[in-house]
Amino acid sequence: MKIICIGRNYSEHAKELNNEVPEEPVLFMKPKNALLLPEKPLYYPEFTDDLHYECEVVVRICKNGKYIQEKFAKKYYNEVTVGLDFTARDLQQKQKSKGLPWEVAKAFDSSAAVGRFVPITPEMDLQKLDFELKLNESTVQHGNTKDMIFSINKLIEYASRYFTLNIGDLVFTGTPAGVGPVSVYDHLDGYLQGEKLLDLDIR
Ligand code: MG
Numbered sequence: 001m002k003i004i005c006i007g008r009n010y011s012e013h014a015k016e017l018n019n020e021v022p023e024e025p026v027l028f029m030k031p032k033n034a035l036l037l038p039e040k041p042l043y044y045p046e047f048t049d050d051l052h053y054e055c056e057v058v059v060r061i062c063k064n065g066k067y068i069q070e071k072f073a074k075k076y077y078n079e080v081t082v083g084l085d086f087t088a089r090d091l092q093q094k095q096k097s098k099g100l101p102w103e104v105a106k107a108f109d110s111s112a113a114v115g116r117f118v119p120i121t122p123e124m125d126l127q128k129l130d131f132e133l134k135l136n137e138s139t140v141q142h143g144n145t146k147d148m149i150f151s152i153n154k155l156i157e158y159a160s161r162y163f164t165l166n167i168g169d170l171v172f173t174g175t176p177a178g179v180g181p182v183s184v185y186d187h188l189d190g191y192l193q194g195e196k197l198l199d200l201d202i203r
Helices: 011-016 070-076 089-097 152-162
Strands: 003-007 026-030 051-053 055-061 077-085 112-114 130-135 138-144 170-172 187-192 195-201
Touching: 026 152, 055 130, 055 138, 070 077, 070 152, 077 130, 077 170, 077 187, 077 195, 112 170, 112 195, 152 170
Parallel strands: 003 170
Antiparallel strands: 003 026, 055 077, 055 170, 077 112, 130 138, 130 187, 187 195
């Protein structure tokens, strides 16, 4: 099982981190050990002083595939939730400034938290999903998948050009503006279409 993540897929977020709006999806991966299942706390890692949340819509792959065309992509995922792409922002900035890979900042253990998955129904428009993150009960991120630079189906097409997608793989589709730091004892709640799917404590 692998976790495919997309960076800079909302232009307002790309701008807040002083990044260019990309012409192609910015893709990176997290290993299986990065997965943090619902109801588990995140233990603040000792190697960072600036751990950030990034709330994202996450889809689960339900069919193996390679070279998937955008028009067929929706057959390859059948569940959706909200997740958190935890990022050690201090380490990431250090790696970025040297032009080095950023796995240490983004792919560490428990850095990919997911909420409860819900089935994708035919009535659901995946490119009009409203999602929200609350930090200690205040809204810190509020996004809608209509603002994605690359649609979910485009992302599937792009990723499957390089990597075979397998059943159970997850795709984190990028975060909107509003990322920020968390502290020990913070509480995060994630919502999709107004339904709470993620509930996470920082310890
Ligand atoms: Mg992200």
